[in-house]
Amino acid sequence: MSQNDVAQAGRFTNKSAGHYNRLSLRNGVSLNGLTRNPLDLEIFFQAALFFISQAGKDDFLDQETFLARLEFFRSHHAAWLAGTTEEIYEWMQGCGLVVLTDDGVRFTAPVSDEFETTDAVVEYWRELEGERVRRRHRVRAQLQAKNREVNAPKPMSTDPELDRRLMQEALRMAKLAYDNDEVPVGAVIAMDGNIVAAAMNEVVTRHDPTAHAEMLVIRKAAAMLGNERLNGATLYVTLEPCPMCAAACSLARLARVVWGADDPDCGGMRGAIDVAAKAHLNHRPEMTPGVRRAECEKILQDFFKAKRKKAQA
Ligand SMILES: [Zn+2]
DSSP states (O other): OHHHHHHHHOOOOHHHHHHHHHHSSSBBBHHHHHHHHHHHHHHHHHHHHHHHOOOOOOOTEEEHHHHHHHHHHHIIIIIBBBBOOOOHHHHHHHTTTTEEOOSSSOOOEEEEESSHHHHHHHHHHHHHHHHHHHHHHHHHHHHHHHHHHHHHHHOOOOOOOHHHHHHHHHHHHHHHHHHSSOOOEEEEEEEEEEEEEEEOHHHHHHHHHHOOHEEEEEHHHHHHTTTTTOTTEEEEEOOOOOHHHHHHHHTTTOOEEEEEETTTTTTTTTOOOHHHHHHHHOOOOOEEOOOTHHHHHHHHHHHHHOOOOOOOO
16 A cells, blocks of 8 residues: 555544454554555554544644654554554654654644543543453454364264174173173273273172273273273273273273163163263263174073073072
């Protein structure tokens, strides 16, 4: 834009103030940057002159007063601009908005005739500043919300075939438990489809009431990975985890728990209780129930049927 265009710039109005507030959201922009849109530059100088001249009350100031007011404007109302007071002053002279005379600075551009008193101007700038702060907070809140959305865990892409294959491995562990005369529950933990640990129920063998397949496999996987957090890992277990194991799944930060048979009586994921929700645990694995359900149910039914038969005999 030519120097003449700025010199012809219109008066600072409420509309200009709105424009100025939008400009002030661009933190760190330079005067050169403002030239990309000539109106931006015009509005900036309008605002500066409006402030310095106290809304047109003054059309002439000694240089010291002029620079003091410009400095105040820059540091309070134009702190978003990357530029020095001297730089702004030079641009103003270069654009012909102000003329340096022997005894001071004369304004050449019309400023505003909307304000009656200096107090009104001060009050107006206070409101503008408040509006800018509110606006900045709004924009920041929007950005933070967007950021949270982007960083939120996305639903894992699941592969039903892979789930069936890995559940087959958990079933293999359940069969080992069966052969050891343990309640036949088996589990594996996989990362990116690869098994990192496998375990079976060993409560009787170990004389340990907490030696459920899930507890053992979580411990093994964490030791194996050298990390108490199993981020991104999936647990496959033949029976819905009990409340103890469901809590352990949350604590281990497992991404997903896949199970075969539901446990409506004792299930800790949803069957009897939803432990993660009830206890306000801050991590909750995704759930995929019912993978190889029939096979997982059958091995348990067979086990208890055989137990009953033995007891009757
Ligand atoms: Zn359990």
